Amino acid sequence: MASKEPLIITGKEEMRRWSRAARAEGKSIALVPTMGYLHQGHLTLIRESLRYAEAIVVSIYVNPGQFSPTEDLSTYPSDFVGDIRKLRSISGAGVDVVFHPKDLYGYGRSNSSKIDENRSEGEVVSCVEKSGNGHETWVRVERLEKGLCGKSRPVFFRGVATIVAKLFNIVEPDVAVFGKKDYQQWRIIQRMVRDLDFGIKVVGTEIVRDDDGLAKSSRNVRLSPEERAKALSISKSLFSAKLAAEKGQVNCQELINSVAQSITKAGGKVDYAEIVDQENLDLVKEIKSPAVFCVAAWFGNVRLIDNMEINI
Ligand code: AMP
Numbered sequence: 001m002a003s004k005e006p007l008i009i010t011g012k013e014e015m016r017r018w019s020r021a022a023r024a025e026g027k028s029i030a031l032v033p034t035m036g037y038l039h040q041g042h043l044t045l046i047r048e049s050l051r052y053a054e055a056i057v058v059s060i061y062v063n064p065g066q067f068s069p070t071e072d073l074s075t076y077p078s079d080f081v082g083d084i085r086k087l088r089s090i091s092g093a094g095v096d097v098v099f100h101p102k103d104l105y106g107y108g109r110s111n112s113s114k115i116d117e118n119r120s121e122g123e124v125v126s127c128v129e130k131s132g133n134g135h136e137t138w139v140r141v142e143r144l145e146k147g148l149c150g151k152s153r154p155v156f157f158r159g160v161a162t163i164v165a166k167l168f169n170i171v172e173p174d175v176a177v178f179g180k181k182d183y184q185q186w187r188i189i190q191r192m193v194r195d196l197d198f199g200i201k202v203v204g205t206e207i208v209r210d211d212d213g214l215a216k217s218s219r220n221v222r223l224s225p226e227e228r229a230k231a232l233s234i235s236k237s238l239f240s241a242k243l244a245a246e247k248g249q250v251n252c253q254e255l256i257n258s259v260a261q262s263i264t265k266a267g268g269k270v271d272y273a274e275i276v277d278q279e280n281l282d283l284v285k286e287i288k289s290p291a292v293f294c295v296a297a298w299f300g301n302v303r304l305i306d307n308m309e310i311n312i
Contacts, residue, residue: 004094006058006087012170015099019057019172022096027054031173033164036060037077037218038086041208045177048205050093052175058087059099059167065138066159072301077221104166105135139165141188141195144281148184148294149305152271160185161192168198176200181207181215183292183307187281207307209235215306227299233266234295238308241293245310250287263297271296271303278309287312 009015019029030053032045038060049056060083067073080100087095138158145157168176176193178186186204193202208216213235214228223231237259245255252275260273276283278290287310294307 003088003091004096006084006095006098008084008098008100010100010102012101012104015057015097015101015170016172018097019055022055023172028174029053029055029057029171030175030177031167031171032056032058032177033167034058034060035062035076035218036083037079037221038083039208039216039218039220041179041181041216043086043090044208045179045205046087046090046095047092048203049175049177052177052201052203053173054093055097056093056095057097057099057171057173058095059101059171061099061101061104061163061167063104063159063163065105065163066156068153068155071153072219075222077218099167099171104163107133107135138162139192139196141191144184144188144191147276147281147283148272148274149296150184152296157185157188161188164189165192165196165198168193168200173200175203177203177205179207180204180307180309181217182305183294184281187279213239215304217304219302219304222302223299227302230266230268231297231299231302231304233263233268234297234304234306237262238293238295238306242308242310245287246312250312252285252287252291255293259293259295263295267299269298271298273297275310 009018022029030049032049034042046056046058060080062076062078064073084098087098139161140158141161150157178189180186190202193200210216212232214220214232215235241255241259249255255275256273260270263270273295274283275287275291275293278292284291291310292307293310296303296305
């Protein structure tokens with residue numbers, strides 16, 4: 001089947017109108033939220049979404065609300081033209097709409113969308129002017145947001161949950177598809193959907209990796225070839241840990257030590273290496289039920305995350 005030319009929508013009212021018209025035609029709608037700079041991981045998510053709905057919306061929006069002042073918002077890679085080309089190449093039913101809003105925190109005032117550049121380190125991102133009629137409502141999934149990435153990125157999941165709730169309200173999808181690459185994010189969105197009674201099915205898809213095992217990420221482009229080679233220590237050590245656990249090594253501290261040592265030896269800086277329960281993300285000491293080994297590590301200026309489910 002020929003590939004489809006997606007309709008690009010930038011306005012939220014137009015997006016909502018489109019969704020309501022699609023639903024009036026009897027179509028179910030899947031949303032795949034992304035921050036763009038699409039790679040095979042994203043495209044796999046989109047292909048997966050085709051199994052769940054007749055109309056597919058991909059959002060491309062780098063959400064300022066999830067970056068703290070010290071993080072890489074300004075250097076986050078983007079290539080909208082390349083993204084559209086990749087989306088066009090998806091065969092079969094393809095993508096119907098690319099929702100590409102300019103700013104989801106501005107509400108009509110001329111200066112309302114300005115990111116506050118004067119905030120101090122550690123201060124939460126304010127996407128609005130300091131006073132007046134700006135955005136001030138945030139969704140917090142209070143316990144799940146605290147561990148793993150939440151420790152070193154205190155405002156991250158608040159921003160993620162809020163933007164996803166906003167996208168859900170704008171696009172009104174039946175299904176939303178997320179990657180297990182961002183395991184904590186996936187679990188947080190599932191919990192938010194349950195707790196706030198969004199009538200949306202949340203699907204999680206497996207991690208897509210390069211042939212040598214590195215988890216695909218938009219941030220990989222910022223790794224030098226040397227850093228990329230070193231970063232392979234993450235997936236390699238996670239695969240070894242999974243194998244060891246399946247062979248009976250269920251003591252988490254020992255598994256964690258071996259992964260942390262491999263990454264450090266390769267020249268990476270471990271942010272965290274933790275084994276947690278797959279559902280509630282509670283720390284696990286000994287693997288007795290489905291667990292997930294989650295890692296974040298720095299190679300140069302790039303922070304990478306990866307994880308491995310251990311089902312024993
Ligand atoms: P991002 O653009 O990084 O915000 O990612 C958008 C969606 O793609 C999220 O649900 C991610 O979990 C998912 N994703 C990113 N990288 C991968 C990957 N390597 N494999 C599977 N899903 C991914």
